Amino acid sequence: MKKFTYNNKMHKRKYKTSYSIIGVAFLFLYGCNNDDDFTVKEDIVVQNFMWRAMNLWYFWQQDVEDLADNRFNSEKEYQDYLAETSDPDLFYKSLQVEEDRFSFSNEDYTTLVNNLSGVSKSNGLEFGLVRYPSGQNIFGYVRYIIPNSDAAGKDIERGDVFNRVNGVQLTLDNYVSLLFGDNDTYTLGLGTFSNGSVMDTNEEVTLTKFEGLAENPIFIAKTLDVQGTKVAYLMYNGFTNEYDEQLNNAFGEFKANGATELVLDFRYNPGGSVNSSRLLASMVYGTNTNDLYIKQRWNNKIQEQFDPSDLEDYFANTVDDKPLNTLNLSKAYVITSARTASASELLINGLDPYVNMIKVGDTTTGKNEFSITMVDDPDNSYVYRSSREENINPDNSWAIQPLVGRNENSVGFSDYTDGIAPNIYQREDYGNLGVLGEETEPLLARCLEEITGATAKGFTPVIYNKKELTGSEMFTAVKNNMWLDNPPRLK
Known part of the structure; x- marks a missing residue:
């Protein structure tokens, strides 16, 4: 009997029913029968999609025994395997290697796609969560408020702290259900620091999440x-390609204002579009389209199926067919934190061979893989493209966002899994956050001291600067992902 195997060459199949197994990157061979028109059972349609997409694209495919091309001896064995795990999310997780911290799934691909565009259901409060010095209790601190949101009209602002939701103290066991559960409306109990601890106050703020909040990632420009030096300051909170033109306009204003120094503030930037990172890198370094920015590396199974030229990204000279504005810098400052991830780290690493990137803050997340949004569209190798909405299986709304490759910089470096360490270490003090964009804000002030050579200001006692537990961005559909806008096509 022949082994039930997959061939990684493209092989189109016809639908038998809406639940037919459709081989796009492989060919089922079982027994003596080469007929590939068999039907997958309705209750494992999602698992079938997930397995096939992961078998082809997953970066660690060769390391996962259950994703091997010769894993199954028959069609029945394959379908029985899929049926063993009825929960699609658990099934998807079972296909991932232990070191994969970032692949995820979503039962509604439209929610995921909207989040990739910066549109979400939100009350507009962006915050971090931190443990108390001892015990299980935690508190939140407000990083910033998204304009035009529910929170923007309430009495709450950056630097406020809260430790209760609907009168209940936040703990390690309950914070997910209280802050990120099904309740769209909740009431925060505000607190205040006293001798390094958070104390209750009588102040409360009620917030409601609404659909369709669009966040412009260009928070401050x-x-x-x-002291006579023109310093461009950009607080950029996500690499969202819908705002690339506005980003270019911001750099046009920096140029018009005579800026000769640049501070990129990525402290709350969880990542996003790889192409947006390339464009921003070009705005910093220059429009040298012969200089390599990054190069993609895929799994062993499909690396050679791409045209090599499709795997290389060079610096850009246009944005949406308009001339790109660049500062042509050889040195730049970047504010980082443990929340700085994926496309933010990619930009730092991609610019490193060309620009002296002086990092101020904390060590970054360490996310050096990129992902692709995948849906049940086998004729397009499961890759989501907005132009193919009508081709997505209407009986399967699930999407997966697997890690599929790594981006190396022009000298071949991509190994920053442990994060990118700062040149100047300074973690945010939750009791003294300062006003974003003001010269007195502690992290920006530290950058300006380096730029001007001024003597550091007098010592200010630290109120609370322990490492965060997590943040609000980790409970959005995209979390801290980095994705390819237009993945290359297989040969």
Whole structure:
């Protein structure tokens, strides 16, 4: 009997029913029968999609025994295997290697796609969560408020802390259900620092999440005049390609204002579009389209199926067919934190061979793989493309966002799994956050001291700067992912 195997060459199949197994990157061979028109059972349609997409694209495919091309001896064995795990999310997780911290699934691909565009259901409060010095209790601190959100009209602002939701103290066991559960409306109990601990106050704020909140990632773009030096300051909170043109306009203003120094603030930037990172890198370094920015590396199974030229990204000279504005810098400052991830780290690593990137803050997350949004569209190798919405299996709304490759910089470096360490270490003090974009804000002030050579300001006692537990961005559909906008096509 022949082994039930997969061939990684493209092989189109016809639908038998809406639940037919459709081989796009492989060919089922079982027994003496080469007929591939068999039907997958309705209750394992999602698992079938997940397995096939992962078998082809997953970066660690060769390391997962259950994803091997010769894993199954027959069609029945394959389908029985899929049926063993009825929960699609658990099934998807079972296909991942232990070191994979970032692949995830979503039962509604439209929610995921909207989040990739910066549109979500949110009350507009962006916050971090931190443990108390001892015990299980935690508190939240407000990083910033998204404009035009519910929170923007309430009496809450950056630097406020909260430790209760609907009168209940936040703990390690309950914070997920209280803050990120099905309740769209909740009431936060505010607190205050006292001797390094958070104490209750009588103040409360009620917030409601609404659908369709669009966050412009360009939170602050301004030019500072610091002792006669023009410093461009950009607080950029996500690599969202819908705002690339606005980003280019911001750099046009920096140029018009005569900026000769740049501070990129990525402290709350969880990542996003790889192409947006390339465009921003070009705005920093220059429009040298012969200089390699990054190069993609895929799994062993499909690396050679791509045209090599499709795997290389060079610096850009246009944004949406308009000239790209660049500062042509050889040195730049970047504010980082443990929340700085994926496309933010990619930009730092991609610019490193060309620009002296002076990092100020904390060690970054350490996410050096990119992902692709995948849906049940086998004729397009399961890759989501907006132009093919009508081709997605209407009986399967699930999407997966697997890690599928790594981006190396021009000298071949991509090994920053442990994060990118700062040149100047300074973690945020939750009791003294300062006003974002103001010269006195502690992390920006530290960058300006380096730029101007001014003597550091007097010592301010630290109120609370322990490492965060997590943040609000980790409970969005995209979390801290980095994705390819337009993945290359297989040969």
